Every structure is written in C-alpha cells, then in structure tokens.
Amino acid sequence: MRIATFALLICLTLLVGCDPQPGKLRVPDSFVELSEAQARPYQARAVSADGVVVALRQQANPKSGTLAFWTQAITDKMTKDKGYQLVSSEPLTSRTGRTGRKLHLTRTIRGVDFTYLMAIYVDGDRVRIAEAGGRTKHVQPLIQELGESLGSL
Amino acid sequence: MRQKFTMILLAVALAGLAAGCGNAGYAMAREQTEYGSDLKAPQPTSGAAPEEMVLTAGAFADRKVIYTGQLGMLVGDVESALVASRRIAEDLGGHMQSLGGDSIVLRVPAEKFDPAIERFSKLGIVTDRKIEARDVTEQYTDLQLRLANARALADRLREMLNQANTLEQTLAVQRELSDVTLQVEQLEGQMRAMKNRISLATIGLRFKPTSQAPEEIRTKLPFYWLDQLGLENLLQFDGKGY
Numbered sequence: 395m396r397i398a399t400f401a402l403l404i405c406l407t408l409l410v411g412c413d414p415q416p417g418k419l420r421v422p423d424s425f426v427e428l429s430e431a432q433a434r435p436y437q438a439r440a441v442s443a444d445g446v447v448v449a450l451r452q453q454a455n456p457k458s459g460t461l462a463f464w465t466q467a468i469t470d471k472m473t474k475d476k477g478y479q480l481v482s483s484e485p486l487t488s489r490t491g492r493t494g495r496k497l498h499l500t501r502t503i504r505g506v507d508f509t510y511l512m513a514i515y516v517d518g519d520r521v522r523i524a525e526a527g528g529r530t531k532h533v534q535p536l537i538q539e540l541g542e543s544l545g546s547l
Numbered sequence: 548m549r550q551k552f553t554m555i556l557l558a559v560a561l562a563g564l565a566a567g568c569g570n571a572g573y574a575m576a577r578e579q580t581e582y583g584s585d586l587k588a589p590q591p592t593s594g595a596a597p598e599e600m601v602l603t604a605g606a607f608a609d610r611k612v613i614y615t616g617q618l619g620m621l622v623g624d625v626e627s628a629l630v631a632s633r634r635i636a637e638d639l640g641g642h643m644q645s646l647g648g649d650s651i652v653l654r655v656p657a658e659k660f661d662p663a664i665e666r667f668s669k670l671g672i673v674t675d676r677k678i679e680a681r682d683v684t685e686q687y688t689d690l691q692l693r694l695a696n697a698r699a700l701a702d703r704l705r706e707m708l709n710q711a712n713t714l715e716q717t718l719a720v721q722r723e724l725s726d727v728t729l730q731v732e733q734l735e736g737q738m739r740a741m742k743n744r745i746s747l748a749t750i751g752l753r754f755k756p757t758s759q760a761p762e763e764i765r766t767k768l769p770f771y772w773l774d775q776l777g778l779e780n781l782l783q784f785d786g787k788g789y
Contacts, residue, residue, distance in 0.1 A: 477624020502630040
C-alpha cells in the first residue's frame with residue numbers, strides 16, 4: 395500500500411514537473427505561435443492559417459479587484475461600449491485549478507459574423523485574460539480546442 | 548309572385564347595404580324576415596338559427612389586444628445591434644418587417660412580446676421606451692359580425708338566384724350578389740389584417756452609437772487597457788515579421 399502511494403506521488407510529481415511552463419497559454423496544434431515582437435501588446439499570441447487568433451494579456455490588478463469586478467467591467471465594456479453581443483458567461487476552472495469566467499461574444503462587422511471568446515482570471519495582483527477570436531465560420535470548428543486553450547492557464 | 552320577389556330582393560339589398568355599417572347590419576339582416584318570404588332566411592331570434600346569425604358579443608369574450616413597442620437605444624455598434632435584434636426576433640418565431648438606417652421594425656408573436664422587449668433592452672442602454680397594448684375586442688367583434696352577416700346575405704342571394712324565374716329577376720339578384728361578394732372580400736381582408744396585427748406584436752428599435760451619448764450617461768473606468776480589448780486589436784498585427 396505504501397509502495398503504491400509512493401509510486402502515485404512520484405507519478406504526480408513527474409506530471410507536474412513535465413509541464414514545461416505551468417500557467418502558460420497552450421495553443422491548438424494547428425496554430426503558429428508568434429514571436430514576442432509580433433505578439434505585442436499581448437504576452438503571447440498564436441494564429442491559425444485561416445486567421446483565428448488566440449492570445450494572452452496580463453494587466454495589473456488593484457488590491458480589491460475581484461473576479462466579479464473584472465467580469466462586470468469587461469462585460470459592460472464589450473457589450474455596452476464596443477457593441478458585442480453576449481452569448482454566454484460561465485464559470486470556468488482552468489487546467490491548473492484557477493477559477494475564472496468565460497465569456498462568449500459575437501459581433502457583425504460589415505456583414506461578416508465574428509466570434510470572440512474570453513477567459514478572465516484574477517491571480518492576486520494580476521488580471522490575466524486569454525482571448526480567442528476570428529470569423530465565426532473559422533472559429534466554430536475549433537471551438538473545443540480554443541476552449542481548452544483558454545482553460546489551460 | 549313577381550312583386551313578392553322584388554320585395555324580397557329589396558329587403559336583401561337593404562340588408563346588404565346595412566352589412567357594411569357595423570352592428571346595424573345585424574339588425575337589418577334580421578328584419579328582412581318580416582317581409583314574409585317563403586325563402587328560408589336565417590332567423591337568429593328564435594328556434595334553431597343558422598350558426599352565423601346567432602353571433603353575439605358574448606361569443607367573443609376573449610380580449611383582442613394589439614401590442615406595439617418602441618425602443619430608443621445606445622449601443623456600441625449599430626450594425627451589430629441591427630443584426631442581433633433581427634436574430635432575436637427570428638429566435639422568438641418572428642421576423643423583420645423593415646430595416647432602414649439605424650432603425651429596424653420587427654414582428655414577434657404576441658405571446659412573446661414581453662420576453663422580446665426584455666431581450667432587446669439588453670442590446671444596449673435604453674434611452675426611450677414606449678409600450679402600448681390597445682384593446683380592439685370591440686372592433687374585432689364588430690368586424691366579425693359584419694362579415695358573418697355579409698356571408699349570410701351572399702348565401703341567401705345565391706339561393707334566390709337559383710329560384711329566380713325571369714331574366715329580370717336573375718339580373719337583379721346577380722347585381723346584388725356581386726356587390727355583397729365584393730363586400731365579403733373586403734371584410735375578409737380587413738379581418739386578416741386585424742388578426743395579423745393581433746397575433747404578431749410590432750416592435751420598432753432605433754439605435755444610436757454610444758459615442759453619441761450625452762456625457763452624463765457615459766461611464767468610463769480608469770483602466771485604459773479595457774479599451775484595447777476586442778477583435779480589432781486581437782486580429783491586428785503591427786507588421787513586424789520574422
């Protein structure tokens with residue numbers, strides 16, 4: 395029994411240890427990760443061949459900035475100010491156990507439908523926002539992979 | 548016999564004229580029986596009367612209401628709001644009636660009027676709102692009675708046409724029948740239009756961009772990066788390549 399527990403602990407340690415960069419945004423296999431210069435102003439950015447983009451931004455979080463605060467501030471900004479339509483807003487738990495909020499937004503620009511996904515995480519003094527978006531017809535087939543990406547932090 | 552026929556035709560013609568004059572038509576149609584015709588006219592006052600002649604206001608107890616709404620709203624993007632509002636209407640089983648500039652008129656099933664207003668209101672900041680529920684039960688009942696009477700008259704004239712013995716009688720009845728048939732068609736058209744307005748609520752939306760909002764209702768948080776969120780930045784690259 396002791397041996398089994400010990401082996402399990404070793405496996406878990408190895409698994410965690412094998413994660414090259416814990417908390418790093420994982421991107422779908424078909425995406426190309428951009429250089430630091432091309433990723434700016436994002437911390438990381440990757441793009442698919444048909445123009446779907448997934449990215450991560452990190453901002454300073456004032457002391458009392460809770461997940462609820464940022465969720466409301468971002469939702470209001472996107473819907474009331476920028477003209478996005480909120481399709482859904484759901485709680486999210488990332489692969490590493492962080493609690494966040496996932497927003498699914500849409501927008502039509504010159505007759506073309508776009509989809510914009512956001513995952514908001516609050517880590518102490520940082521607000522981390524993973525974003526993914528592109529033409530809806532290109533995003534839709536990737537929706538599961540993009541969801542995994544946004545939940546990879 | 549000829550005189551009797553003329554009298555009946557005169558009565559029918561009078562009733563036909565009255566059918567176009569609201570509830571009075573109902574009374575006139577009943578009075579035609581007083582001429583003592585041997586043709587079987589509908590008799591709503593006693594006995595087993597034909598169904599169309601025993602219509603009373605009580606038979607239409609359920610209220611008929613026409614719902615209309617107007618919303619003026621501030622939105623981040625007018626085009627997106629127009630597309631989204633149309634989708635909401637379609638989602639609720641309705642459709643777009645007209646679209647022009649920053650305005651759209653939508654029709655939604657009357658029973659979905661409240662949820663529709665609620666969903667449209669979430670598209671932005673509502674600045675103007677006008678909701679109206681107009682009770683048209685009386686007009687609807689009146690129209691229904693006039694239509695029933697006109698149809699009954701048309702039926703009676705057809706019977707008379709079959710029984711006409713002379714060319715003169717035939718022509719006279721045909722003239723009356725033609726007038727009454729036209730009247731039935733007009734009333735049916737009015738009834739269709741009214742039913743349409745009752746079953747589908749009409750909602751007009753007018754959108755203005757938030758940038759045109761008066762300063763006092765605009766709010767801005769002191770976090771500049773919130774303005775950088777969105778597809779316009781996510782999908783833009785500054786040209787620096789490998």
